[in-house]
Amino acid sequence: MKITDVEGIRLRLPEIREIGDGCQDILIIKVHTDEGIVGIGEAHSNAVVSQAILDAPMCSVSSSGLKRLLIGEDPRDINRLYDKMVKKSVTPGRRGAFMHVISGIEIALWDILGKSVGLPVHRLLGGTRRERIAVYASDLSPGTPKAAVALAEKHVKNGYKAVKLGWGQLGGSIKGDAKLVGDVRKAVGPDIDLMLDMGFPVPLDDAMKLGRMLAEHEVFFLEEPLAPDDLPGWAKLTAVSPTPIATGEKETGFRPYANLIDHGGLRIIQPDVARTGGIAETLRIATYAEARSVRVIPHCWSCDVLVAATLHVIAQLKECPYLEFNVMDNPLRTQLMKEPLRPKNGIIEIPNKPGLGIELDEKTVAKYRWAG
Ligand SMILES: [Mg+2]
Incomplete structure (x- = not known):
């Protein structure tokens, strides 16, 4: 061929x-x-x-x-x-x-x-360790606690057991961001996992305070509160934050992840399969991470091609709690496939047709x- x-x-x-x-x-x-x-x-x-x-x-x-x-x-x-x-x-x-x-x-x-x-690709990679996975509803954060509560409640009502609020209007003040998360926690109760994604860096002191404040609300992880390359900053933050810290969506290739793990102290890394080198490179990164008891929760915030590729990777991971699932309304996400990849009650199936298992709607x- x-x-x-x-x-x-x-x-x-x-x-x-x-x-x-x-x-x-x-x-x-x-x-x-x-x-x-x-x-x-x-x-x-x-x-x-x-x-x-x-x-x-x-x-x-x-x-x-x-x-x-x-x-x-x-x-x-x-x-x-x-x-x-x-x-x-x-x-x-x-x-x-x-x-x-x-x-x-x-x-x-x-x-x-x-x-x-x-x-299916997962079969070629050695067979799947899971046939389905829970997803977290990933959405842009509103600027007020009231709007954030309404958004999180909507996702929980739709069956999601985990919600991440990110980017949007976060980053104005860490007290404001912490209050927003606290109000959401009160509204959705203790059984829903919550994540916060800052998107753009805040000063290291603020990231440390935020890591401490979010612990009270049992946040599953705090994502990207520092610049992607700030290895000394990651090391200081991960050393003191009781909230797990996650990063990695903007990295490419194997070595930056090794550095984040070995020198930044990261316990959760988030490679993006459509950025970091593809399926095999993501699995090489995952092997390294798993050998150091670091969790891999891939970044997945684009169309269903990336969703499919990420699911075949997740099928191989020894431990992975969630697929990131973009819940924003966008026809390039909702209408690009003849059979869109969609969760039911917060669970999505690993594709089982040949290849990625997707077909573009031309x-x-x-x-x-x-x-x-
Ligand atoms: Mg992110």
């Missing part, structure tokens, strides 16, 4: 809002083969930049666009092609957007392999396709 084309498909909502929703302008990747099998992936990044990374010509031995590296190759040689893409783009790549696009391609290669043998693709 040979790769004949790597197609970037940009999908964009008619109106882009300046909010923490990374699923408004996305790049779906289709890897075409001479046997008619098409693999689907997603690069969770900036779609225009990702398209350029896909299509760029060779500039030097270590600076190449990615598509040209794959044409004529056997798509089933996933690890070798991953190494080739990383090596040949290492000068402009190494971290960030190049790794996001490599991730999207890698996911599509797994989809091809699964479809070529008629098995009508939705045509509606939101953007060539501008």
